[in-house]
Amino acid sequence: MIKNILIIFFTFVTISFSQGINYFSLENRKQFGNFLFESGDFIRANDEYREFLSNQENDTIRVRYAETLFQIERYTEAADYFKSAFYNSSFEDEARLGYFKSLFFAGLYNDFKKDLEIKEYISPVYKNNIMKLNTMTYYLEKNPLPDSTELLSYFEDEARIKMSEFYLRKDIPERKNGTKAALLSALIPGSGKIYLGEYGDGITAFITTGLLTYLAVDNFNAKHKLRGAVFSGLAFLSYVGNIYGTALAAEKFNIGIKVNLDKEIRLYFKENNYFLPEIKY
Amino acid sequence: MRIIFSLASLLILIPVLISAQTELNKWEPVKISYELKANKDEPQYSSNGIFTKMLSGTKAVYKFFISDLDGDNCPFHPSCSEFYVESVSKTGLFKGTFMFIDRFTRDLNFFKSREQYKVIKNNKFYDPVEYYISN
Amino acid sequence: MRKVILIMLIMSSSIFAQGELKIQKEYADNLFNSGQLFDAITEYKRLQFFDTEGEYRFYSNMKIGESYKGGGRFDDAVTYFANAERTAPNDSLYFNAAINVIRINILRRTNDNAHQLLDKLEKDLRFNDRIDEINYWRGWNYIFEDKWLVASQVFEKIEKNHPLALISKQTDKNKYSVNFAKVISYILPGFGQFYTGNYLSGLMSIGWVGLTGYWTVNSFVEKRVFDGLVIGNLLFLRFYRGNYQNAEQFAIEKNIEVSNKSLINLQNNYQGIKP
Numbered sequence: 016m017i018k019n020i021l022i023i024f025f026t027f028v029t030i031s032f033s034q035g036i037n038y039f040s041l042e043n044r045k046q047f048g049n050f051l052f053e054s055g056d057f058i059r060a061n062d063e064y065r066e067f068l069s070n071q072e073n074d075t076i077r078v079r080y081a082e083t084l085f086q087i088e089r090y091t092e093a094a095d096y097f098k099s100a101f102y103n104s105s106f107e108d109e110a111r112l113g114y115f116k117s118l119f120f121a122g123l124y125n126d127f128k129k130d131l132e133i134k135e136y137i138s139p140v141y142k143n144n145i146m147k148l149n150t151m152t153y154y155l156e157k158n159p160l161p162d163s164t165e166l167l168s169y170f171e172d173e174a175r176i177k178m179s180e181f182y183l184r185k186d187i188p189e190r191k192n193g194t195k196a197a198l199l200s201a202l203i204p205g206s207g208k209i210y211l212g213e214y215g216d217g218i219t220a221f222i223t224t225g226l227l228t229y230l231a232v233d234n235f236n237a238k239h240k241l242r243g244a245v246f247s248g249l250a251f252l253s254y255v256g257n258i259y260g261t262a263l264a265a266e267k268f269n270i271g272i273k274v275n276l277d278k279e280i281r282l283y284f285k286e287n288n289y290f291l292p293e294i295k296y
Numbered sequence: 297m298r299i300i301f302s303l304a305s306l307l308i309l310i311p312v313l314i315s316a317q318t319e320l321n322k323w324e325p326v327k328i329s330y331e332l333k334a335n336k337d338e339p340q341y342s343s344n345g346i347f348t349k350m351l352s353g354t355k356a357v358y359k360f361f362i363s364d365l366d367g368d369n370c371p372f373h374p375s376c377s378e379f380y381v382e383s384v385s386k387t388g389l390f391k392g393t394f395m396f397i398d399r400f401t402r403d404l405n406f407f408k409s410r411e412q413y414k415v416i417k418n419n420k421f422y423d424p425v426e427y428y429i430s431n
Numbered sequence: 432m433r434k435v436i437l438i439m440l441i442m443s444s445s446i447f448a449q450g451e452l453k454i455q456k457e458y459a460d461n462l463f464n465s466g467q468l469f470d471a472i473t474e475y476k477r478l479q480f481f482d483t484e485g486e487y488r489f490y491s492n493m494k495i496g497e498s499y500k501g502g503g504r505f506d507d508a509v510t511y512f513a514n515a516e517r518t519a520p521n522d523s524l525y526f527n528a529a530i531n532v533i534r535i536n537i538l539r540r541t542n543d544n545a546h547q548l549l550d551k552l553e554k555d556l557r558f559n560d561r562i563d564e565i566n567y568w569r570g571w572n573y574i575f576e577d578k579w580l581v582a583s584q585v586f587e588k589i590e591k592n593h594p595l596a597l598i599s600k601q602t603d604k605n606k607y608s609v610n611f612a613k614v615i616s617y618i619l620p621g622f623g624q625f626y627t628g629n630y631l632s633g634l635m636s637i638g639w640v641g642l643t644g645y646w647t648v649n650s651f652v653e654k655r656v657f658d659g660l661v662i663g664n665l666l667f668l669r670f671y672r673g674n675y676q677n678a679e680q681f682a683i684e685k686n687i688e689v690s691n692k693s694l695i696n697l698q699n700n701y702q703g704i705k706p
Contacts, residue, residue, distance in 0.1 A: 036451045036481075037451075038451065038455055038477055038481055043481070046480075047476075047477055047480050047481075050480050051476065056319075056476070058319045058320065058321075058322070059472075059473050059476065062473065087319075087320050087321075088320055213409075213412065214407070214409065215405045215406065215407035215408065215409030215410075216401065216402050216405055216409075218406070218407065219401055219402075219404050219405045219406050219407070220401050222406065223401060223404065252393075252394075252397055253397060253401070255394060255397075256393075256394045256395075256396075256397025256398050256400075256401070257397070257398065257401065259391070259394035259395065259397075259398060260394065260395070260397070260398025260399075260401065260402075261398075263395065263398060263428040264398075264428075266428060266429075267427050267428050270427065271427075318504065318506065318507060319469075319504070319507075322469045323468075323469055323502050323504070324469075324502070325466055325468050325501045325502055326501075326502060326503040328503055328538060329698075330575070330694040330695065330697065330698045331691045331694055331695065332577060332687050332690055332691055332694070334684060334687050361635070364632070364673075364677070365632070365635055365636055365639055365670060365673050365674070365677065366639070366669045366670050366672075366673040367669060367670075367672045367673030367674075367676045367677070368673075368676055369669070
């Protein structure tokens with residue numbers, strides 16, 4: 016009797032367990048996906064979640080799936096998935112922030128601004144973060160900046176000070192005037208470079224042009240016509256080359272200012288994680 | 297003692313857990329070469345106009361007969377001759393020539409004041425043509 | 432009675448869980464063996480996740496490390512081999528994992544790291560009897576550092592005529608002496624280039640140095656001191672300097688060629704275990 020019961024029980028247990036431990040069941044995929052998600056392996060979590068979602072709906076997994084897409088830098092797809100969680104989800108607010116964050120990282124600033132007009136797209140919980148992202152789009156674009164009051168109003172304390180400093184530097188960069196520098200170099204060779212702060216180059220240009228001119232004059236005086244002509248040519252080239260070089264140096268200086276500011280801004284945003292909050296889905 | 301041990305193991309584990317995603321694509325196996333890398337890079341010019349061709353031809357002759365034999369004299373990278381060909385290929389013969397003259401003056405710089413340049417490998421000052429042309 | 436049933440239940444569940452784990456392991460192994468390393472990592476991670484008892488923890492860590500290595504993702508590989516080190520059930524397996532970390536360091540040429548880790552293993556009393564293996568990898572590390580002579584000496588510690596010792600020694604012999612090339616060109620311009628087989632360049636150097644040297648001397652002989660100084664400084668010295676710089680450069684380049692020839696040969700033809 017007992018033996019029979021045992022056998023039946025054993026068979027039952029066997030069947031139930033052999034069916035229960037299917038590592039590829041939906042539930043197990045979800046569990047494994049969550050483990051991968053939390054350990055930062057988003058690309059593999061993405062695969063598990065996709066399998067899960069193709070069979071079953073779950074609002075947590077949906078936003079998590081979107082987040083994995085975001086993390087593996089497939090930003091436009093991430094935006095689509097975040098958008099699909101805008102309604103009837105327990106993460107409506109997070110999905111909206113995720114949506115704008117994805118557009119921001121995809122560099123789709125126009126879409127970003129267009130969707131900002133739609134009132135119901137903006138989550139009241141994360142409005143501040145979304146508006147900060149909006150400000151950052153202006154800082155990263157080449158276009159002139161709009162009025163600062165609105166742009167800076169979402170930042171506080173230190174961030175506000177830093178952002179207004181960037182605003183000023185981007186709005187009124189300390190550019191060097193290329194024309195002025197070139198004119199100076201035309202008057203006195205090398206002086207334009209000195210104006211640009213490159214003293215060594217300026218004085219060198221002055222000496223070489225001067226020396227070549229002196230040699231030209233000297234040779235003409237000594238009736239060495241050919242040598243005189245050669246030195247005149249060289250002096251002329253040196254003179255014009257220096258003027259052009261001065262204009263270029265100003266150009267380089269101005270490009271440098273822009274590039275450096277851009278780098279600095281990007282670094283600042285990155286260091287502050289784009290002012291995004293840490294979200295638990 | 298045990299607590300210390302478990303705390304220590306936690307400390308070891310944390311960096312592993314927070315390591316960021318490094319795989320953005322499904323990658324394929326690669327063959328890893330044992331070879332040492334020789335650092336030689338052949339310059340590539342942006343355009344192939346007639347002046348560029350003529351100049352790079354002249355440069356090749358100059359390089360073969362003189363520049364390869366008189367040592368490493370230019371403090372910049374790219375070197376002055378490369379800079380000349382590149383500037384002509386980018387801006388045309390006249391502007392390119394003036395850019396080269398300016399570069400040559402800067403090469404000559406009696407005071408060797410070169411703080412404004414970025415230093416790269418072999419202690420060369422990085423000064424490519426692109427720095428002077430805004431798009 | 433209840434106890435018996437309970438025991439049966441636990442046993443059967445664990446037996447079947449084990450069975451499933453084994454199937455999962457084989458699945459992952461198949462992917463690994465067929466070269467689908469990315470997917471193999473996924474399945475080894477799945478194995479690890481469901482393996483609550485930790486039976487395959489070490490094994491899967493090692494396999495994930497090897498898979499990342501196969502993909503050239505050395506940082507990830509080191510992370511997992513280090514995990515394996517921590518989860519090693521015994522000293523021997525610990526040693527294996529540690530060697531794998533070292534092999535990655537050799538392969539990605541973080542040779543100082545590799546040396547430090549080898550020192551650590553060497554000092555470890557548990558591995559006194561495995562000094563040959565430690566030396567073997569130390570030799571490889573020197574090879575990847577391009578120090579072939581030291582490498583051959585280390586391999587000789589294992590065995591007088593170790594095949595790698597012979598190869599390393601031969602490679603070292605085939606190398607050109609950078610200093611000799613430079614010094615000979617100081618004394619006899621162009622001869623350093625001849626030494627490295629760059630005859631045309633050597634001849635041209637001789638030509639330039641000779642010609643400019645003649646001009647310089649000639650200027651001084653004809654009492655044109657200024658000309659002599661200018662030509663001497665701007666031409667003669669320039670070509671003289673270029674001459675020995677070239678000799679040095681050629682020797683360095685040739686040595687890289689020699690090393691690479693040996694390295695390619697080792698990678699393709701050496702039968703023993705490699706980094």
